[in-house]
Amino acid sequence: MKLNAAQLARQLTDSLAPVYVISGDEALLVGEAADQIRAACRRDGSEERLVFHVDRGFDWGQLHDTSHSLSLFAQKRLVELRIPGGKPGDEGARAILAWLDSPPPDTTLLVSLPKLDGSAQRTKWAKALIDHSHSRFIQIWPVDAQQLPGWMRERLAAEGITPSAEALDLLSTRVEGNLLAAEQEIQKLKLYCDAGHLDLETVQRVVADSARFDVFSLVDAMLQGQPEHALRILLGLRGEGVEAPVVLWALAREVRNLASMAHDLNRQIPLDRVFASQRPPVWDKRKPVLGQALQRHSAAAWDQWLQAAQQIDEQIKGQRPGSSWDGLSAMVLAVAGVRLPLGAGPTH
Structure with a gap:
């Protein structure tokens, strides 16, 4: 089942799904989505967290062993499977499908993937992660130049800051293409805003584009x-x-x-x-x-x-x-x- 970021926040307040999948290349937004899932697992009582990094020599038997073993330290646990290359291979595909078909109790699996192209999304394992009833698939889309001012305005509003039109335009221009830098500049600007108002002069003084x-x-x-x-x-x-x-x-x-x-x-x-x-x-x-x-x-x-x-x-x-x-x-x-x-x- 596919979810967007807003739907993920609502879903996590209801109940935890057995499997969550985050796919995307926007580091800030991917990290924030993963943090939401980790926080929901902690609220639900997960005290143990296992992290597996899939590289060329990864032993997929570890995932199988984890799904068939009891937690040593807690009744509930979070298992993170990070696949930076985006391709688990045949053995990995079988391991993922087996987990989806029979997810272990009291365990949440969080799979992190880069953006999957069209051909990757048509593979059997990816289609299962996207469509399986046990899975929630969160696609993280990049924020393009046209969307950035609106994204920046929402972020500023969440921090109690109202920018002038000129300030928003300049800020968006100076951080375009780097949401991590944008978030850092917003946190910095909080220290300089007078009564929550952000003007052009403040952006010019505080935010460097170099x-x-x-x-x-x-x-x-x-x-x-x-x-x-x-x-x-x-x-x-x-x-x-x-x-x-x-x-x-x-x-x-x-x-x-x-x-x-x-x-x-x-x-x-x-x-x-x-x-x-x-x-x-x-x-x-x-x-x-x-x-x-x-x-x-x-x-x-x-x-x-x-x-x-x-x-x-x-x-x-x-x-x-x-x-x-x-x-x-x-x-x-x-x-x-x-x-x-x-x-x-x-x-x-």
């Missing part, structure tokens, strides 16, 4: 194989107070797209067709940059960095030891072509 473009410069330097320049930009962003989630958002989005393109190339799809099949299609001026990066690294490498991005996200959230900035540095250098010592990066 960080957004510097993050994209970081991505380009990384993909063009310029490790020293990329690392200098990364350290500059950190020094300017740009938060690690904003940087990770930009890097992970690019790595996810390139991983998908690399697998298409492995299937002997011509590069021009791969670029044209992206949504939106790759701009002409970006094709040389992406083409160089795809020639430099294999599909397996892009998958590895996608997993690294997930681990950095866990470091940011305090769920994994280590420095998220060290993880970001290692990832930037590796994608830029630096051969790092074995064990370097966010996994250790």
